[in-house]
Amino acid sequence: MARRGAIAGALLTAALVAVSFLGWKAAGLPFAPFDIFDWIVRLLPGGLVTFAIESSVAISRVFGVTSIGAAAKAGDQALAIAGLLLTGAVAGAVLFKILSLSGEPALLFGSILGAMLGGVALVAEYRLQRLSPGSVVGPVWVFGTFLGWGLGFGWTHDRLSTAEDAEDAERRLGRRTLIITAVATLAGIAFSRWSRLAIGRRWSDDHALPNAASTVTPVTGTRPELTPIEDFYRIDTDTRAPAIDGDRWRLAIAGLVSREQTLTLADVRALEPTHLFATLCCISNPPGGDLISTTRWTGVSLQRLLPQLALTPSATHLKITSADGFFEVVSLDTIRADERVMLAYAWDGVPLPAEHGFPLRLYVPDLYGMKQPKWITGIEAIAQWEPGYWVVRGWDREGHVVPAAAVDVAAQSGGTAQVGGVAFAGSRGVVTVEVSVDGGDWHEAQLRQPLSDLTWVVWRAQAPAGRRYVARIR
Numbered sequence: 483m484a485r486r487g488a489i490a491g492a493l494l495t496a497a498l499v500a501v502s503f504l505g506w507k508a509a510g511l512p513f514a515p516f517d518i519f520d521w522i523v524r525l526l527p528g529g530l531v532t533f534a535i536e537s538s539v540a541i542s543r544v545f546g547v548t549s550i551g552a553a554a555k556a557g558d559q560a561l562a563i564a565g566l567l568l569t570g571a572v573a574g575a576v577l578f579k580i581l582s583l584s585g586e587p588a589l590l591f592g593s594i595l596g597a598m599l600g601g602v603a604l605v606a607e608y609r610l611q612r613l614s615p616g617s618v619v620g621p622v623w624v625f626g627t628f629l630g631w632g633l634g635f636g637w638t639h640d641r642l643s644t645a646e647d648a649e650d651a652e653r654r655l656g657r658r659t660l661i662i663t664a665v666a667t668l669a670g671i672a673f674s675r676w677s678r679l680a681i682g683r684r685w686s687d688d689h690a691l692p693n694a695a696s697t698v699t700p701v702t703g704t705r706p707e708l709t710p711i712e713d714f715y716r717i718d719t720d721t722r723a724p725a726i727d728g729d730r731w732r733l734a735i736a737g738l739v740s741r742e743q744t745l746t747l748a749d750v751r752a753l754e755p756t757h758l759f760a761t762l763c764c765i766s767n768p769p770g771g772d773l774i775s776t777t778r779w780t781g782v783s784l785q786r787l788l789p790q791l792a793l794t795p796s797a798t799h800l801k802i803t804s805a806d807g808f809f810e811v812v813s814l815d816t817i818r819a820d821e822r823v824m825l826a827y828a829w830d831g832v833p834l835p836a837e838h839g840f841p842l843r844l845y846v847p848d849l850y851g852m853k854q855p856k857w858i859t860g861i862e863a864i865a866q867w868e869p870g871y872w873v874v875r876g877w878d879r880e881g882h883v884v885p886a887a888a889v890d891v892a893a894q895s896g897g898t899a900q901v902g903g904v905a906f907a908g909s910r911g912v913v914t915v916e917v918s919v920d921g922g923d924w925h926e927a928q929l930r931q932p933l934s935d936l937t938w939v940v941w942r943a944q945a946p947a948g949r950r951y952v953a954r955i956r
């Protein structure tokens with residue numbers, strides 16, 4: 483009976499893990515198997531944990547693993563699931579043994595066991611603060627899945643003990659549990675793929691661009707005026723974007739403030755939003771390059787947030803820090819002078835993609851991307867300017883956008899060419915764009931009305947056919 487219980491326990495636990503995984507990937511619900519593990523690790527004596535980490539790093543080295551961080555993570559995850567399966571097997575063996583001795587109702591015993599483990603899972607979730615505040619779905623889900631697991635146990639026990647052919651019943655139940663496990667796992671994987679692809683319904687899906695009526699239209703072949711999020715250029719220091727769980731994320735406000743505080747993502751989203759079209763450009767963008775993109779930014783104006791930060795009079799700058807160790811300093815003067823400086827959480831109406839700074843990034847008009855942290859986790863009020871991450875590494879202190887025009891296309895027919903591209907001058911506005919062909923005269927381009935005074939301008943010009951087209955802002 484104990485052997486049968488152990489097998490049933492392991493199988494049902496595999497199904498529990500798979501269903502929890504599906505809930506995590508499909509609905510962002512807490513994934514108790516990892517959370518219980520993390521919680522236990524925190525309870526263990528520090529020395530033991532350091533020893534375990536050091537051993538896993540040493541083992542990774544022996545096997546020549548290059549990304550030790552990723553390997554250690556995968557190791558932790560495997561350990562978490564193996565631990566839970568083992569617990570399930572032991573619990574199953576014990577339960578079946580007890581039931582075979584006492585003849586108590588199995589459903590009752592199973593649900594008591596499920597409720598007990600569900601309680602442990604809930605404690606882990608609360609201790610690690612991994613439940614969204616105010617949400618009942620998360621705790622109900624965690625407790626419910628464990629309770630269901632316990633009921634499944636009791637039910638399995640009854641089926642096996644009353645079946646005429648216990649072997650056959652065992653095989654059939656085992657197969658059924660494995661199918662549930664496989665389907666839930668595959669569905670979870672499919673959801674995680676899909677959620678990465680389908681970022682959601684964009685603002686631009688059902689809105690015309692504000693300059694739709696402009697009579698100057700782009701030459702076919704000009705880059706899209708509003709960059710699709712998937713094509714938005716990406717520059718940062720790490721190989722992998724920090725994975726931030728929006729429910730667990732907090733914005734910590736500290737330094738020269740009269741009271742420290744933390745904001746949740748819901749807090750930030752509840753403030754009055756600012757929407758603006760803006761172009762972001764990397765200081766390393768080569769002439770005509772594509773390290774420049776444009777979208778509609780949504781966030782909270784830092785100017786409007788200032789009173790809530792409770793800054794002390796000595797504060798002059800805000801140091802913005804990021805989950806990846808990046809940081810940048812912005813002066814209160816800049817914030818007070820321009821209400822468009824904002825903490826942005828959405829692009830084109832959908833939450834920032836993970837690689838573009840989810841859940842919060844800074845936007846400052848007229849500055850290169852290097853001055854605009856993604857994955858913000860902290861705001862520290864300070865009393866003097868400090869060099870930012872890239873400034874420390876020798877890049878430009880100010881980071882003001884240098885006006886530049888790019889040629890995207892030159893469609894030739896007969897002796898003339900329709901030349902088109904974009905021009906960007908930060909927040910200073912583009913007045914005149916000129917094109918020259920093969921080093922010859924400059925021809926003035928027509929400018930399309932821009933999406934805003936913070937975006938690039940799409941331009942077009944008619945010029946003689948030639949080989950080399952150069953555009954400039956004048």
Ligand SMILES: Nc1nc2c(c(=O)[nH]1)N[C@H]1C(S)=C(S)[C@@H](COP(=O)(O)O)O[C@H]1N2
Pocket residue numbers: 714715716717718719720762763764765804805806807808809837838839850851852853854855856857
């Ligand atoms: N936290 C963090 N923020 C960052 C960076 C970074 O490496 N880490 N890179 C900066 C640079 S150099 C640029 S050009 C922009 C690029 O933003 P994007 O990848 O969303 O286009 O992010 C900026 N913000």
Ligand SMILES: [Mo]
Pocket residue numbers: 717763764765766851852
């Ligand atoms: Mo950059």
